[in-house]
Amino acid sequence: QVQLQESGPGLVKPSQTLSLTCTVSGGSISSGGYYWSWIRQHPGKGLEWIGYIYYSGSTYYNPSLKSRVTISVDTSKNQFSLKLSSVTAADTAVYYCARTTSGYGDYRMDYWGQGTLVTVSS
């Protein structure tokens, strides 16, 4: 059973960079076949896909956030990370990581982390 766990600061100051890490257990990122996504959910609102990474380091980002997002992977630690720069209060949200399929008509997120709330405030 694949499990994902987000970690990182719960409070970030405006204009700074939000940094989160997702640790994967029960499966290896480097085995391939899956992408690894970040998704966020503003308080009381819907879901927004931020981007994903493949074990090779290939990334794809939501165009609406692309200029501020960097996703990286550390296969030796079975982790992948999110950096979101120049944050504002509008980036306050619960951030989730998820295992993702992409291609051949199969686009879904089948395993999710528990989520971590990040608040942007001075």
Place this chain on the structure above:
Amino acid sequence: SYELTQPPSVSVSPGQTASITCSGDKLGDKYACWYQQKPGQSPVLVIYQDSKRPSGIPERFSGSNSGNTATLTISGTQAMDEADYYCQAWDSSRYVFGTGTKVTVL
């Protein structure tokens, strides 16, 4: 950008059938999936590729997709099915989520 629209809320009596719609331009030409999210919890995939159920998802959950509308149907709705439901599709190289529907079991 592509948008998926859902009704904000659906009410259903226990044991009855709940239908949740998801509308998007030519959605039937894409594959849709559905997630269930209970308060304070992460989303759970309940339907993928329009109508497939992941392992462990009860048979009362089913899906369809045609034209501009995908539909999630919960047959014999139980109190435990009360949750928010989100549809999702892939368009123009990004994952798009629907606006979400709160299902209330009265």
